[in-house]
Amino acid sequence: MRRNDFDVIVGDYGAEFFTFCGTLARSPTLLPLDYHDWRVILKHYKEDTWNRIKKTYNVPDLAQRVVFMRIDHSWRDYKGELKKVTEEKYPNLLNAPRPINLVEIPETQWEYLIGRWTSSDWQDKSTKNKESRSKQTMSHTVGRRGFAQVAEDIRAENPDDEGPSRNKIDEKLEEQPPKMREMRPVQDKAFVEVVGLDSSGRVLGQGLGVKPITFGTTPKNIESRWQQEEAQREVRELREELRIVREELTEMGTLKEKLAEMDTLKERLTEMDAMKRQIKIITRGLLGRGSS
Structure with a gap:
């Protein structure tokens, strides 16, 4: 397996x-569901999961952090899907029987989930989350390929480039079906003023695992980059002005040369006129002597 710079x-x-990682996240016997947070899952469960991955794929250990972030995401999504499906069939969750899936959920884990979903704290949290999702106007997925793969495809198409910018990733995503498009990940002033800065620990349009400090999009870095871009813009404008002045000076130099040539030509014409007058005088003198 190959990994990118992040x-x-x-x-x-x-x-x-x-x-495959998503399938593992949906295996309650491998990653139990009776934990409220991925970070508190016992270490040996995560080690077993990583060993299962290593047996199937040749994954570098450096990729473990990001892989576990994806599994954490899928693990939480799985619990959310279970709750949604169960609520649709059984509005009173206390009456919901334990689902029988391809991978059976242990009784103790199901009891934990029911107890958590029906707690007042969870109900309040769920209501707030639903309100937040209802206000969301932008999707945040690009399907199975992910932002990192989109960026990698762009890099493969343009091997001589330093790397795909957010603008290029955004253009590439426009080729996806409408439902699979992600928000425009353009980290410029207009975008930031409308959407806001990257949230803590995340970079818009780059997928899981990419940190703002690594990507250079912390508020301090962004402000510094804006100042740098502004300075570069001023330098470009000054260079353009200098180019125009040089062209004007060149034209002036050419004009001076032409004027000098004209002055030389005038001098030669004046000399020729003087020579003509002398010739006339001499000619008249010779004619006068002949007649006498």
């Missing part, structure tokens, strides 16, 4: 790999 798995098997 330790995200990319390449021909990237989508297949993360689909």
